[in-house]
Amino acid sequence: MxxxxxxxxxxxxxxxxxxxxxxxxxxxxxxVDVAVVVHPDTPVSNLGLTEVRKVFLGDRQYWSTNIPVVLLIRAPVARERNVVLKIIYQMSESQFKQYWIAKIFRAESASAPKVVYSNDMANDLVTAIPGAIAFIDARDVRAGAKVLRVDGRLPGEAGYPLR
Amino acid sequence: MSSRLLSLLVFSLATSGLLAQSTPQTQEPEPSVQSLLERIQRLEKRIGELEDHQRGQAAVSAGSSGSAAVDNTKAPQTNAVLEQPASHENAPSTTAVREAERHYPSLQIRGFGDVDFSATDKKGSVSGFNLGQFVLHFASPLSEKVSYFGELSFTAQPAAYEVQVERSIIRYDYNDYFKISFGKYHTPISYWNTAFHHGAWLQTTVSRPEMVRFGGTFIPIHFVGLQAEGNIPSGGLGLGYNVGLGNGRSSILSKAGDSGDANDNRAWVASVFARPARLYGLQFGGAVYRDKLTPQPGRNFEELITSAHLVWTKEHPEFLSEFANVHHRDVLTSNTYNSQAFYIQLAYRLPWQENKWKPYYRFEYIHKPESDPVFLDVSDLVGSTVGVRYDITNYAAFKGEYRNSRIGKDEPRVNGGFFQTAFTF
The missing domain is CATH 1.20.5 (Single alpha-helices involved in coiled-coils or other helix-helix interfaces)
Structure with a gap:
């Protein structure tokens, strides 16, 4: 016993x-911080968190007159998506879906964010599509990618808001 | 020793409890696995197609060196990607890029529907089911800067279904500050009118407030003409605007001038709103609408509508409020009439049971002078609505509400129960 x-x-x-x-x-x-990565030709390098929110809410749709914003977001249950929903959208998964259905229904946007299934895919698309913006785990960001400062801070710096 | 064992036992029970609690979380990734499997299948199919294509190209190029150039002209958008050195370790996956590229036109169709049941104690009313509006929405980018949006509704009538083009808009985006469009809109004189359109599933309640009811005449629901809209550079204040010029109301006041103006006078509308960045979820604004009405030949009225709204769109809580004043002036007699309407709606998404429950309350009010010769169909209204919405899935909801209202002066109050299942597909 x-x-x-x-x-x-x-x-x-x-x-x-x-x-x-x-x-x-x-x-x-x-x-781990989540980096905001944009296409190399995007004419911004620093955005406030409220400005990032405006971009991802579809309220800002152009970087400049000729460069439309192309939103890339990870598929459900990815950590990056959860961070975006929690900090940027401040919505649940269902609220997020409803938000974009309503946004298109109101004729405020022609399409919802494109879904990416991995950080590799996000890296690929953000490099290839002009105006693209994506959230990528800071450890998976490829060398040479254009990472935005958020509120003046880069991933890894103290006070970086996206983690 | 026994006390140690006892503490270990307690600890193990607590751990197993924690593990048991975490079980539902481990079930969550199922949809992701499913979507990944689907994606793998799509990718495999795509790789197969590419390999076939490559084999075909190799065979053709062996016979003719000129055909590769022909292929390149067929896909100019992807050339930039294809031209990148394939050996580069960071070279983007062409399949993924090709899938993510925008193709024009790119039509997306979404539908909305609802099924309703109502019963009231109003004399002569009949309780029963009715099919709500069946709505189809079309959105199609035609190029990077041009998009089309359309909305069709099918409404059950005693003899047949009435089909209406509710919106038909072609829009050119110059940038965020200037977008111009032409077509038929929901008039941006009211927040509700431009936030929920014909999607019953999008709105919290079973029905729209009476002041913006479809088929109602208090405000012009539709507007045919052109509209400019965009953001106003204003930093954190988040200002935006809408300016429109159009036909205004037809001789049937609830209709827009789809087939032409009722008189040789254009209506115009202008609205400004703010979405402050620091108060995410808040929106407030105001609008002005001016038109000349000709309800009967030879009888003209000037109409001036001013409105304001204050909303908090988050659901913890949700707060919607609007006010509108409609001013009519008889051109012949110079008599003036002012009618007012407002509603206040409060809802709260409960945190239990996966946020599926959302109780709500709405108070609404309409007053119009009895002598107003334009608003013959508008009645005074004081009413309250209390109800609850239950989201069955992300795309369907049940709603049930009780209404108590007095329509018309000195009329008895009417009580009613209303139920709806609303969905999008």
Missing amino acids: MAYWKHASIALLLGCVCLSLLENLAGQNRD
Whole structure:
């Protein structure tokens, strides 16, 4: 009987250690900044958070007269999407969907944001499509990509708002 | 020893409880896996097509060196991407880029529908079901700067369905500050009129406020003409504008002048609104509308409508309010008449059960002078609506509401129950 409890308690302790490790890992993942990446020719390098919101709400649709904004957003359950919904849109998933249906229905926008299924795909498209803007995990941003400062800060800097 | 075991047991129970609580979260990624699988299938199909195409090209180029140039002219938009060195490790995936590129025209169709049930204690009223409006919405970018939007409604009538072109707009975007369009609009004299259009699913309540009711005459619901709109450079204030010039109301006041103006006088409308950046969700603004009405040949009235709105569009809480004053002046006698209407609507998306429940309350009021010869169909109204919306899915909702209203002076109050299932597809 005693041996059984000993094994059980060891297994439980191991389980606890694993759980805490996993939680730490998840915590680290949660803390990673999300970079705002734009096409290299986009004529901006710094936006306030409210301006980023305006862009992603579709209230600002042009970078300049000849460069329309092309919104790229990760598919549901991606962490980048959750960060965007929570901090930028301040909406739930269903509110976000309803928002864009209403936006198009009001004739305020001709199309909803394009959905990207991975950070690789986001990197690809943001490099290839003029005017594109995407949120990408800062660790996955490719070298040479144009990363915007948000409120004057780059990912990794103290006070960066998107994480 | 036993106390240690006891504490371990308690801990294990707590851990298992936590794990059990987290189970629903692990089920959430299912749609993502499904969408990824679909995407993989699409990509595989696309790779197959590309490989076939490449093989075909290789065979053709072996026979004729000139055909590659012909192929290039067929897809000028993708050349920039295709020309990038394939060996570059960061070269964009051409398949993904091609899929994401805009193609013109690119028609998207969305539908809205609702099924209703109503029962009131009004004398002579009949309770029962009715099919609400069946609405089709079309949006199609025609180029980077030109887009088309259309809205068709099918409304059940005793003999047949009435088909109406509710909106038909072609718009040219110069930039964010200037967009010009032509066609038939919902008049930007009212917030509700331009926020929810004919999509019952989009609005919280079963019905629109009486002052903006479809088929009503208090404000002109539709406007045929041209409209300029855009943002006004104003920093954090987030100002925007609409200016329109059009036919105004037809001789049937609830209709717009689709087939031509009722008189040789254009109506105009101008509105300004603000969406302050620091108060995300807030919008307020005002509008002015001017027209000359000819309800009967030889009888002309000047109409001036002024309106204001204040809304908080977030759902914790949602607050909508509007006020409009309609001023009529008889051109012949110079008699003037002023009618007022407003509504205040409050709703709150409850945080329980995945935010599916949203109770609401609305108070509305209309007053018009009895002597106003233009508003023969408008009645005084004082009414309250209380109800709840339950979102069955992201695209469908049930709504149930109780209304208590007095329509007309010295008339008895009417109580009614209204139910609706509204959806988009």
